Amino acid sequence: ASAHHMSSSSSSSSAPAGPSGSGAPAPRPLQYTLRSRAGMQSFATTPAAGDWGAKLETLHSGDSRIFEYNKIGTLLACVNQDAVIIYKANTGVVHRVIPRAGVHVVAFSPRSSYLVTWERLTAEANENKDNLIIWDIDKPEPVPLTKFTHKIYSPESWPPIKWTDDEVLSGRLVPGEVQVFLGAKLAAVVKRVKLPYVATFAWAPGPAPYKIAVFAPEHKSNPARVQVMTYPELGVVTASKSFFKADEAILRWNSTATAVLVQTSTDVDKTGKSYYGETLLWYVSADGSFTENIVLKKEGPIHDVCWSPLGKEFIVTYGFMPAQGTRFDLKAGPVVDFGE
Numbered sequence: 001a002s003a004h005h006m007s008s009s010s011s012s013s014s015a016p017a018g019p020s021g022s023g024a025p026a027p028r029p030l031q032y033t034l035r036s037r038a039g040m041q042s043f044a045t046t047p048a049a050g051d052w053g054a055k056l057e058t059l060h061s062g063d064s065r066i067f068e069y070n071k072i073g074t075l076l077a078c079v080n081q082d083a084v085i086i087y088k089a090n091t092g093v094v095h096r097v098i099p100r101a102g103v104h105v106v107a108f109s110p111r112s113s114y115l116v117t118w119e120r121l122t123a124e125a126n127e128n129k130d131n132l133i134i135w136d137i138d139k140p141e142p143v144p145l146t147k148f149t150h151k152i153y154s155p156e157s158w159p160p161i162k163w164t165d166d167e168v169l170s171g172r173l174v175p176g177e178v179q180v181f182l183g184a185k186l187a188a189v190v191k192r193v194k195l196p197y198v199a200t201f202a203w204a205p206g207p208a209p210y211k212i213a214v215f216a217p218e219h220k221s222n223p224a225r226v227q228v229m230t231y232p233e234l235g236v237v238t239a240s241k242s243f244f245k246a247d248e249a250i251l252r253w254n255s256t257a258t259a260v261l262v263q264t265s266t267d268v269d270k271t272g273k274s275y276y277g278e279t280l281l282w283y284v285s286a287d288g289s290f291t292e293n294i295v296l297k298k299e300g301p302i303h304d305v306c307w308s309p310l311g312k313e314f315i316v317t318y319g320f321m322p323a324q325g326t327r328f329d330l331k332a333g334p335v336v337d338f339g340e
Helices: none
Strands: 006-010 030-036 038-045 066-069 075-079 084-088 096-100 103-108 114-119 132-136 145-150 161-163 169-174 177-182 192-193 200-203 212-216 224-230 233-243 248-254 259-265 279-285 292-293 302-308 316-317 324-328 334-339
Touching: 030 066, 030 075, 075 103, 084 114, 103 279, 161 200, 169 200, 192 233, 200 248, 212 248, 212 259, 224 259, 224 279, 233 279, 233 292, 248 292, 248 302, 279 302
Parallel strands: none
Antiparallel strands: 006 030, 030 038, 066 075, 075 084, 084 096, 103 114, 114 132, 132 145, 161 169, 169 177, 177 192, 200 212, 212 224, 224 233, 248 259, 259 279, 279 292, 302 316, 316 324, 324 334
16 A cells, blocks of 8 residues: 555634534534545545545646645645645635745645745755745745755654744744744844754744743763743743653644643664654643653554643553553543553
8 A cells, every 4th residue: 555645624714503403513524635646636524424525626736746734724735846836725726826846845834924845955956055945925926035054854843944823933943952033034033942952842832921842852871851941031941851762752732831742752662672663752841840751551652642622631542553542631640541
């Protein structure tokens, strides 16, 4: 079987009314996109439909290699050989076109004001520089706001430029620090988050005060570290946790910005039990009052972690197949074990 790149998104901003007298809204339509041998295809369905749904011919873009929805599912960016085409997801109407060849990956800012693109460094395409571009897509004809040279693409730290939810602040990952800017004013650094070997960062959701979590992997005999700070006092660490067995990490904030889950992984499992390395999960409260290693009941890798929408619980799927699922509370205690 071939691997498919898949994104999914609700394509409407409000749910239609349910049946008269039911007191509940009708299921919101779900739109998803996949890439297979037939090319890129989009479908629309509802969670209760019980089938693949109807194919959206208006969004068929067979030669697209990469695609990405914006945060609220209203726009779909498709990367072709010669351009990035941004569609309105519900109609398939072309919203914006960026005539740029060789784009490898894209990312929307939270309010879809900007699009980040990355391409490989080559002498022909970009003269081996300025391969990370921030585009202003509010304008009918997108224009590049800023260009940076960014040598390596990493799925774990993509995009290297990230905004707060309201796009008031942005941060850029560079060696040894995260540079902080005011929105899209990426020519002037207003603050710096210093952490040797920092590899990824994540803004907490919501408005000010803006919190940021940063992660640095273990290096030689030094443990890995995650730190939390609050803008503008980014020199003051409000929470910190050090641990080993962490070459990479995914940072997941809850919706209330009170805690961050740190899913770590290593390139090699020194116990020899897994070909893919070891994975661990750490809970870190934003104020530093509570940190905990999440103890899982079954050996094996962590497959996925997800916070509840209210940010008061989270679910972990883990273990060698058949995998197991457990729901945890805000004190990292197991609440419900879903079994294998």
